Amino acid sequence: xxxxxEGIVLKTQDYSETHKIVTIFTxxxxxxxxxxxxxxxxxxxxxxxxxPFILGEFFVYVSSGLSTIQQGEIIQSHRVxxxxxxxxxxxxxxxxxxxxxxxxxxxxxxxxxxxxxxLDWISGHETAEVPIMMYEFKLFAKGGFAPIVDRCAxxxxxxxxxxxxxxxxxxxxxxxxxxxxxxxxxxxxxxKLLRLFASVGLERVGTISVKPENIRLLRQLIDSYYDQxxxxxxxxxxxxNQLDKLT
Numbered sequence: 001x002x003x004x005x006e007g008i009v010l011k012t013q014d015y016s017e018t019h020k021i022v023t024i025f026t027x028x029x030x031x032x033x034x035x036x037x038x039x040x041x042x043x044x045x046x047x048x049x050x051x052p053f054i055l056g057e058f059f060v061y062v063s064s065g066l067s068t069i070q071q072g073e074i075i076q077s078h079r080v081x082x083x084x085x086x087x088x089x090x091x092x093x094x095x096x097x098x099x100x101x102x103x104x105x106x107x108x109x110x111x112x113x114x115x116x117x118x119l120d121w122i123s124g125h126e127t128a129e130v131p132i133m134m135y136e137f138k139l140f141a142k143g144g145f146a147p148i149v150d151r152c153a154x155x156x157x158x159x160x161x162x163x164x165x166x167x168x169x170x171x172x173x174x175x176x177x178x179x180x181x182x183x184x185x186x187x188x189x190x191x192k193l194l195r196l197f198a199s200v201g202l203e204r205v206g207t208i209s210v211k212p213e214n215i216r217l218l219r220q221l222i223d224s225y226y227d228q229x230x231x232x233x234x235x236x237x238x239x240x241n242q243l244d245k246l247t
Contacts, residue, residue, distance in 0.1 A: 002070065003062050005029060008115060009054045010095045014040065022050045022069060024058065025098055025115060030107040034060050034067035046072065053078045053091050053119065080123045089243050090128050092236040094118060094135055100232040101143040110201075114138050117202040129215050131205050133222055137198045145169075145229040149194040152176055162191045164221050166228050184221060190214055194221075 007026035015021045020039040025031050039046040049056045049072035059071040081087040098115060102108070114135055121131045140146040148170030151158045155176055162171040165183035171191060172183050186194075193210060197218075210218075 001062050003028065003060050004057070005060060006055070006057050006075065007032075008095075008112075008119065009050055009052050009056070010099045011052060012036075012039070012050055020050055021066070023099055025102065025112060026058070026107075027109055027112045028107065029062070029105055030112075031099070031102045031104050032060065032062070032067055033104070034058075034069045036069045036072075049074050051077075051082070053081055053095065055116065055119070076120075078119055078123055081119070086243065087122050087128075089236065089240045090122050090132060091119060093234065093240050094132060096234050096236045097136065097139055100234070101139045101230075108142065111138055111142055114202050121202065121205065129219065130208060130210055131202055133218055134197045134200075134202055134205060136222055136226075140226075140229075141198070143230075146198065147171075147194075147225055149191070149198050154179055160188045160191060162186060162188075164191075164194070166221075166224050169229075184217075186217065186221075187214070190217055193218060 005026040005028040007024035010023045010025055010031070012020045012022050015035060018038055018040050020036045021033055022036045022039070023031065023033045036046045036050045038044040039050045041047060046069065050069070054074055055076040055078065057073045057075055058069055061068040061070055081091050094115070102111070118131050118135045122128045137146060151171065152162070152173040153165065153168045153170035154172060157173045157175070159173060161174060163177050163183035163185050164170070165172045165180040167180050167182070172179060177183060193214065196208065
């Protein structure tokens with residue numbers, strides 16, 4: 001069946017001397033993998049539309065096995081991202097995380113739109129730490145291991161102050177802090193940001209102001225949480241961390 005869909009190219013891999021297998025997160029079918037014939041030929045139109053991070057419109061012959069891209073047109077090239085090593089590193093990370101945590105052919109138009117908005121933000125801004133963390137929370141929820149950040153993970157109380165426990169899977173109130181002596185103490189402002197990141201879309205990011213020290217703390221909490229529950233080693237994350245040490 002030939003299907004028309006919009007999608008973002010997450011990754012490509014070589015398939016024979018002239019073809020590629022392209023993984024696309026689409027608005028219609030979710031994540032799919034399809035063969036792009038001739039995509040390794042430099043002058044092929046398929047070569048341009050199947051570059052990583054391209055937002056395109058695709059005509060795909062969908063099958064139970066490996067689908068085939070019949071035609072594609074670029075909607076947004078995100079060339080600015082590919083020309084900047086930091087933007088490329090950010091985008092490679094969220095693309096790889098999306099590929100790892102989203103099941104094939106599991107449509108999610110909300111998550112798809114959040115990914116589009118995240119790429120647009122990375123393209124147009126110098127910093128992207130907050131949008132990326134907001135998108136990570138959406139992916140953790142999709143993967144089924146999002147932390148509990150709107151109440152105490154143990155007793156359900158909603159009264160601050162809170163600490164953050166990786167082991168207990170989210171916030172702990174003052175009365176439950178003893179459950180995990182290794183839980184990280186966090187300011188009320190960070191607890192509110194965690195709840196905000198998990199509950200609102202990226203379209204709200206322009207109204208959120210975060211202090212640099214809170215960004216660093218949030219990054220540490222999210223990284224520790226993913227290391228405990230994520231289950232996948234991410235090459236792009238390692239590169240991003242190395243790049244951070246150099247900048």
